[in-house]
Amino acid sequence: xxxxxxxxxxxxxxxxxxxxxxxxxxxxxxxxxxxxxxxxxxxxxxxxxxxxxxxxxxxxxxxxxxxxxxxxxxxxxxxxxxxxxxxxxxxxxxxxxxxxxxxxxxxxxxxxxxxxxxxxxxxxxxxxxxxxxxxxxxxxxxxxxxxxxxxxxxxxxxxxxxxxxxxxxxxxxxxxxxxxxxxxxxxxxxxxxxxxxxxxxxxxxxxxxxxxxxxxxxxxxxxxxxxxxxxxxxxxxxxxxxxxxxxxxxxxxxxxxxxxxxxxxxxxxxxxxxxxxxxxxxxxxxxxxxxxxxxxxxxxxxxxxxxxxxxxxxxxxxxxxxxxxxxxxxxxxxxxxxxxxxxxxxxxxxx
Amino acid sequence: xxxxxxxxxxxxxxxxxxxxxxxxxxxxxxxxxxxxxxxxxxxxxxxxxxxxxxxxxxxxxxxxxxxxxxxxxxxxxxxxxxxxxxxxxxxxxxxxxxxxxxxxxxxxxxxxxxxxxxxxxxxxxxxxxxxxxxxxxxxxxxxxxxxxxxxxxxxxxxxxxxxxxxxxxxxxxxxxxxxxxxxxxxxxxxxxxxxxxxxxxxxxxxxxxxxxxxxxxxxxxxxxxxxxxxxxxxxxxxxxxxxxxxxxxxxxxxxxxxxxxxxxxxxxxxxxxxxxxxxxxxxxxxxxxxxxxxxxxxxxxxxxxxxxxxxxxxxxxxxxxxxxxxxxxxxxxxxxxxxxxxxxxxxxxxx
Numbered sequence: 001x002x003x004x005x006x007x008x009x010x011x012x013x014x015x016x017x018x019x020x021x022x023x024x025x026x027x028x029x030x031x032x033x034x035x036x037x038x039x040x041x042x043x044x045x046x047x048x049x050x051x052x053x054x055x056x057x058x059x060x061x062x063x064x065x066x067x068x069x070x071x072x073x074x075x076x077x078x079x080x081x082x083x084x085x086x087x088x089x090x091x092x093x094x095x096x097x098x099x100x101x102x103x104x105x106x107x108x109x110x111x112x113x114x115x116x117x118x119x120x121x122x123x124x125x126x127x128x129x130x131x132x133x134x135x136x137x138x139x140x141x142x143x144x145x146x147x148x149x150x151x152x153x154x155x156x157x158x159x160x161x162x163x164x165x166x167x168x169x170x171x172x173x174x175x176x177x178x179x180x181x182x183x184x185x186x187x188x189x190x191x192x193x194x195x196x197x198x199x200x201x202x203x204x205x206x207x208x209x210x211x212x213x214x215x216x217x218x219x220x221x222x223x224x225x226x227x228x229x230x231x232x233x234x235x236x237x238x239x240x241x242x243x244x245x246x247x248x249x250x251x252x253x254x255x256x257x258x259x260x261x262x263x264x265x266x267x268x269x270x271x272x273x274x275x276x277x278x279x280x281x282x283x284x285x286x287x288x289x290x291x292x293x294x295x296x297x298x299x300x301x302x303x304x305x306x307x308x309x310x311x312x313x314x315x316x317x318x319x320x321x322x323x324x325x326x327x328x329x330x331x332x333x334x335x336x337x338x339x340x341x342x343x344x345x346x347x348x349x350x351x
Numbered sequence: 352x353x354x355x356x357x358x359x360x361x362x363x364x365x366x367x368x369x370x371x372x373x374x375x376x377x378x379x380x381x382x383x384x385x386x387x388x389x390x391x392x393x394x395x396x397x398x399x400x401x402x403x404x405x406x407x408x409x410x411x412x413x414x415x416x417x418x419x420x421x422x423x424x425x426x427x428x429x430x431x432x433x434x435x436x437x438x439x440x441x442x443x444x445x446x447x448x449x450x451x452x453x454x455x456x457x458x459x460x461x462x463x464x465x466x467x468x469x470x471x472x473x474x475x476x477x478x479x480x481x482x483x484x485x486x487x488x489x490x491x492x493x494x495x496x497x498x499x500x501x502x503x504x505x506x507x508x509x510x511x512x513x514x515x516x517x518x519x520x521x522x523x524x525x526x527x528x529x530x531x532x533x534x535x536x537x538x539x540x541x542x543x544x545x546x547x548x549x550x551x552x553x554x555x556x557x558x559x560x561x562x563x564x565x566x567x568x569x570x571x572x573x574x575x576x577x578x579x580x581x582x583x584x585x586x587x588x589x590x591x592x593x594x595x596x597x598x599x600x601x602x603x604x605x606x607x608x609x610x611x612x613x614x615x616x617x618x619x620x621x622x623x624x625x626x627x628x629x630x631x632x633x634x635x636x637x638x639x640x641x642x643x644x645x646x647x648x649x650x651x652x653x654x655x656x657x658x659x660x661x662x663x664x665x666x667x668x669x670x671x672x673x674x675x676x677x678x679x680x681x682x683x684x685x686x687x688x689x690x691x692x693x694x695x696x697x698x699x700x701x702x
Contacts, residue, residue, distance in 0.1 A: 179538065185534075
């Protein structure tokens, strides 16, 4: 087959770009997914913020975004209940008594309560067997009132995370960690049923603050299954030019310094210093580490990957930790669960 | 949980790197896959080539590599036949009479014959229905003598490529296009049963010519499901720092100029010019376009994406088109099929 020459190809795509045929906002709508469960749009408006100046970045208010999403979801759940006398259900599997896992599950359960999602937590002992946890997954897979299943990670090392996550019904995989969902996230022209919540939160934050993604240079530090990897895939799906930096990267600051959008997810406090950043960059800090803090009432505080005091002088927008992407991530879990229930009941706001 | 500080984290990983605990050669062996079907190692030796000089790159001999792999596979198939009176089987589904598809299928069938793989081609008319092709897939899924299934792409536009490829049994998905295989390719710490052939060919060529991948900057131009996307994921799995350039990337030459390894897969002749390249770069040209050529007997010739005459003066190693990655890609299809059969029969050379 004869192809157009180099110049024509590149020029044609540029024209598409200039004409804004595809923008970050409408990208998902253009996808040819038969069931675009991720296409729910909670974005009633773009948050206005001060233009970039050389002195201080605008801090992204994750709680504000999360509350707005939760309010929309609460209305939707209320309408579902009135319309078909059903509510979305989330099943959580919690193994052991890790303090951080217990805290995360508590937060997720509270968020479910707030929007009217029914949640159940199956608690298994630290020394439970693979068969026991697989049975718990299977039970939730078959339970009609459960539309989303979440296995709280990390699992004790004697359990196969891979086998357990693969056992979750793809249509209830609201964490988006099933390889079918991850594969469809990666593949050009495909849409997963569910996208991992932290990655959706990253895009949501960018949308809410009017950050154009298409054609922008995005650098993701870290490639974890939960956050870094799916975020790089999702940014690429939104037509960013994505580079992934990891522990084997030499001079990572040379690469991050080119970024228009920088995402960090390695949970290494103060990894990203001011000189790693291009002036005006948008910084999404997804790291979360508990560090000692003698000024805090319990002697600890949560911190991100970015040296905030330095970054705020270089970036145009920045997410704080805590209060940045975290709350939006929780609201995305709720959103995925509501979408799963809507699909299961074949219900829409209009139905 | 308390984490080590920035310096410690980065230093620890560097130490791992310096100690060569992980090298490109042994990376796959370290993976914890239950069934590492992709771990077959056809690499008896590294091809020696002249050191990089500023005048001319060494041309990678894809045919030489492919013949070596095919010889190894032929021996393996012969041993399988002697040992269990079985041979690997490849089922090909061909829809319509596209000249390029007919040609590709002919080449694949001939390659199968050469190593002793039994191949069958199911030919369906251009106007066949979705149900007819799904029935053909299902028939091959259940046929015991068929261990690999290949649906020749592209399909006519009235057929859903997604639904048809998803119907292929994951354990016979020798093209590696099933979302489960693609998801496991993408996910950190997972291994797909099969990796797309062109991507495996890229890594094979790099290994054969002794190109270290770990920690290197790799730039992939293009993000097609067949080649660009899985190649970027596979390079990342081998710990390269990967950037993906596509049609929405501004000034792609600024990014490609940083690459230690450049892969191009957009089938746009002469897209990659000399000034896009860093001196000493390794160039893997995966583009393939039929262009007019009055000097050729049939008036056409196949060309890649890279302006070869310019690139050969900048690169250290370069794949020609034709005769570069193409023949190795075919041999990777054979390799995947042999691995599928070995798994199906639970047979190894030692058994």
